[in-house]
Amino acid sequence: MATTPPIDPYITKPKVYLVGRQLVADEEVARFLEDEGLAFTTDAGAAAEVLTEIAGRTCYMSFGKGRKSNREYMENILSSKHGSVLEHAVWCLLITGVSRALTHELVRHRAGFGYSQLSQRYVDESEARYVVPPLYQENPELRQKWQQTIEWIRKTYAELAEVTTQYVQQKHPEMAPRDRRKWARQAARSILPNATETKIFVTGNSRAWRHFLELRGSPHADTEIRLLAIEVCRVFKKEAPNIFQDIELVDEPDGMPSVRVVHSKV
Numbered sequence: 001m002a003t004t005p006p007i008d009p010y011i012t013k014p015k016v017y018l019v020g021r022q023l024v025a026d027e028e029v030a031r032f033l034e035d036e037g038l039a040f041t042t043d044a045g046a047a048a049e050v051l052t053e054i055a056g057r058t059c060y061m062s063f064g065k066g067r068k069s070n071r072e073y074m075e076n077i078l079s080s081k082h083g084s085v086l087e088h089a090v091w092c093l094l095i096t097g098v099s100r101a102l103t104h105e106l107v108r109h110r111a112g113f114g115y116s117q118l119s120q121r122y123v124d125e126s127e128a129r130y131v132v133p134p135l136y137q138e139n140p141e142l143r144q145k146w147q148q149t150i151e152w153i154r155k156t157y158a159e160l161a162e163v164t165t166q167y168v169q170q171k172h173p174e175m176a177p178r179d180r181r182k183w184a185r186q187a188a189r190s191i192l193p194n195a196t197e198t199k200i201f202v203t204g205n206s207r208a209w210r211h212f213l214e215l216r217g218s219p220h221a222d223t224e225i226r227l228l229a230i231e232v233c234r235v236f237k238k239e240a241p242n243i244f245q246d247i248e249l250v251d252e253p254d255g256m257p258s259v260r261v262v263h264s265k266v
């Protein structure tokens, strides 16, 4: 019988899943255009770009007038910094293979984002995986030292969670087993390191994502979150090339790409 290979507890790069995108309700757009006596077509590929263009054109009732392509339309939105229009384009990303250190930085991005993150109180972290900081990925000696420490923490966490569960059981026999485990885990998690892998579901609008890419794709950002920003940038360049038309990945002297933005903080 085939056996599944053991999961490597060490992770070296983030994974980004684009799990949610918008849909245009064509019949309702048609009803609006008919009611207003307007004609409008767009060459936008992504629903998010169609909706953003409709939102922007509503401001001046410029349907069927002015700029011909969605790319041209978006260029004008970006260069004139009419950024609130970009809030109508929304995507959901499910991000895995990132550390708690990274998500602590990610959730500092408040405007235009919603988050749902794996709970260390509900989920048993005895089998948690750990994200190897990029600097330790390139140096075997440092990596070994780092890994020894992680192994010790891993083992100690499992032991601590077990004895803490027993203690809570003695102290609170009236508690439901699920609550006892939660109490034990919420105490034991205090020794888990920043490198512990987490999973986070992030919903954000394009104005917010652009700001995230600009700040976190920079050479000044932490390397792990910069790698995430690079990946997110690739996803969005493919998904909505017009909204992200002025954003490029460029190779930097430090050996990694960075995210360059022409229209900063739209």
Ligand SMILES: Cc1cc2nc3c(=O)[nH]c(=O)nc-3n(C[C@H](O)[C@H](O)[C@H](O)COP(=O)(O)OP(=O)(O)OC[C@H]3O[C@@H](n4cnc5c(N)ncnc54)[C@H](O)[C@@H]3O)c2cc1C
Pocket: 108, 109, 110, 111, 112, 208, 211, 215, 216, 220, 221, 222
């Ligand atoms: C390289 C780097 C180093 C950093 N170092 C540190 C550090 O040492 N310590 C630390 O604490 N943080 C640090 N940060 C985090 C940083 O201070 C921000 O919290 C984070 O980048 C989110 O930026 P933001 O507030 O612009 O984003 P968001 O919260 O997404 O806000 C986007 C924009 O909306 C507007 N906005 C949002 N909320 C408000 C508000 N309440 N009032 C008015 N305007 C608002 C602002 O224009 C803001 O730029 C660092 C960030 C980077 C990129």
